[in-house]
Amino acid sequence: MNFKFHFKSVLLILFFIASNSAYSQKDKPNIVIIYVDDLGYGDIGVNGAIGVKTPYIDTLAENGLNFTDAHCSASTCTPSRYSLLTGSYAFRNNAAILEGDAPLIIDTTKETLPKMLQKAGYTTGVVGKWHLGLGKGKIDWNKRIPLGPKEVGFDYSFLIPATGDRVPCVFLENQKVVGLDLNDPITVSYGTRIEGYPWGFKHPELLKQHTDPYHQGAVINGISRIGYMKGGKDALWVDEDIPFVLSETANGFIEDHKENPFFLYFSLHDIHQPRIANIKFVESSTMGPRGDVIAQMDWCVGQITESLKKANVLENTLIIFTSDNGPILDDGYLDYARELVGEHKPAGIYRGSKYSVYEAGTRMPTIVHWPEKVKPGTSDALLSQVDLYKSLACLVGQDVEKGAAPDSQDFLKSWLGKSKKGREFLLEEAYTYGLRMGNWKYIKPKNKPVPNWIVQKFVDPGFREEVQLFNLEDDPLESNNVYKAYPDIVKVMEAKINEILN
Structure with missing residues (x-):
């Protein structure tokens, strides 16, 4: 009798612990980082944009916290992405802009932001631009690529491997090319020219936009890219469809994982060149293609917030909206961005741009939205994206491994608007x-x-x-x-x- 009583008591205690843990786990906020490409501080309505409207982003700012002095770690894309996911300055690993077939630059033996969140019970996903390298040597695009997002902590991935201006022009889902016909294998080359898709410098009549000398490789969908490519015809993306494909995939990830805490790194290609707006957004601005893809990007943000709302998780989702580096008008493709910019100031009042050490190179539009915890307002705290690693670790109650995130600091209170304290010193890499x-x-x-x-x-x-x-x-x-x-x-x-x- 005593044994039965003891056994029942143990079961009740275990049930209580399990139930309490499940509640605690379920109560953790979802985390969504919306990472835009080449978006300047002044490129959104709430920060003074002229000639283009960004109603979905402005709504995030109206109901969230808009930062005036928050920075990415570097004025170019690969270094900023590396720092965001590793909590380490990019110069420590010589991280620089990568070619489309470069090896993975994140050490898979070390903890990363998504790995830390996995340990805290999160399902992790990345959708969109990657540009952190894949594999460890020459990539065979016709098989699963052995090193990539999975090995650095993402349970699910759907990628643009590098950027839209580089081959291969295919999507990867869980590190395999989507829609590939193995009877039409993919070959990619950087440097040595290979026969396959026509070359931009030989066939300018095929181009939707003309380019500088660096973007005159394979012509795919009327766009001349960096690098050369052969095969994979059925798997090629259509640039005009990219925002719809990425948004639909991200929404699917949210729907599939709405019952338990998830981390979504939604890494948009817009507004990086080539700026090819879908017909839905053509002439939605007064600035030509660059303004049109800002409107297109804003629509993608709206798709995410609507999906979170539909899944009934918006109130308990921490959304961090920001960009990877400062704005650039002329970055390889002739889309008349400089001529059509008008009175709009992509960098706001700040000097500089992408590639520049001046403020506009790293001072990013940054909005934090979390209805349950963050009060609307503005903050002038001096913050860096490299600090999101340890700040989010504090949020979810997870210890950071020894030696991980060496440059990251915990500024959770500042990210959530509970403090105006920022960094004493903040490094800007260019x-x-x-x-x-x-x-x-x-x-x-x-x-x-x-x-x-x-x-x-x-x-x-x-x-x-x-x-x-x-x-x-x-x-x-x-x-x-x-x-x-x-x-x-x-x-x-x-x-x-x-x-x-x-």
């Missing part, structure tokens, strides 16, 4: 380095000529032989170099940046 300390901005000297490929993009990357120091409170345009007047500030910031880099 083709040189910048450092923020409050409103002070230091730029490390670089005694090298600006590469011709950057010059052709009408970008000032910030290369100067002398130190640059700006007070952003008085000079947000970074136009008045005051380093000679503040030697003590220069000394402190120079020592700090050298400490970080060394």
Whole structure:
């Protein structure tokens, strides 16, 4: 009798623990990072966009927290994505813009943001642009690629392997090409020209948009790409359909996992070149293709919020909307973005762009939306995307492995609007380095000529032989170099940046 009583008591205790754990697990917020490509601080309505409307993003801001001084870690895409998922500055791994057949640059033996969330009980998914490399050597696109999102912590993946301007122009689902006919195998080459799809430099009459010399490889869907490709005809994407394919896939992931906590990294291709808007969005702005794909991108954001609402999980979903680097008007394709920009200021009041160490290179439109926990408003906290790793670990109560996320700091209270405290120092990676300390901005000297490929993009990357120091409170345009007047500030910031880099 005593044994039966004891056995029943144990069962009741176990049931209570299991029930309580299930409730706690279910109560954890879903996490959705909407990562836009090449979107500038001023490219959304709430930050002053002119000539294009972004109602879905503006609604997120109206009901959430809009940040005025939040940064990606670098002014180009691969480095920022690397830092976001690893909590490590990109320079530590020499992370730079990758070709379409580059090997995976994330160490699969180390913890990542999605791996940490898996340990906390999350189902993890990535949908959209990857551009972090795949495999470890020459890729066989006709088989499952052995190293990719799965090995760095994503349970599900649906990818653009690199970018829309690079081959191969196919989607990967769980690291296998979608819709591939094995009787028409894919071959990809960077460097050596291979026969297959026509080459842009030989057949300009086939092009929807003309390009610079770097984008004159394989012509697919009327767009000349970087690199050369043969085969895979049935698997080729149609650029105009990409936003619909990605949104539908992301919505499917939400629907499939709405009963338990999930992490979705929704990495949009828009507004990266080639900017090919679907007919639904053509002439939806006054700025031509660049403005049209901003409207298209906003629609994709609306699809996600509507899907979360339909699944009855919007209230308990933390949405982080942001971008991977600053805006660029001319980045390889002739779509008249510079000529049609009008009074619109892609970077807002800030100087710089993609590829630049000036503020616009990394100061990103950033909105946090979580109806249950985040009160609407604005925040001027100085924050970096590299800190999302440890901040989200704090949110879900998960320890970070020793040695993981070496540059990430916990600023959860600031991300949720409970504090205005930001970083004391914030590194900005470009083709040189910048450092923020409050409103002070230091730029490390670089005694090298600006590469011709950057010059052709009408970008000032910030290369100067002398130190640059700006007070952003008085000079947000970074136009008045005051380093000679503040030697003590220069000394402190120079020592700090050298400490970080060394």
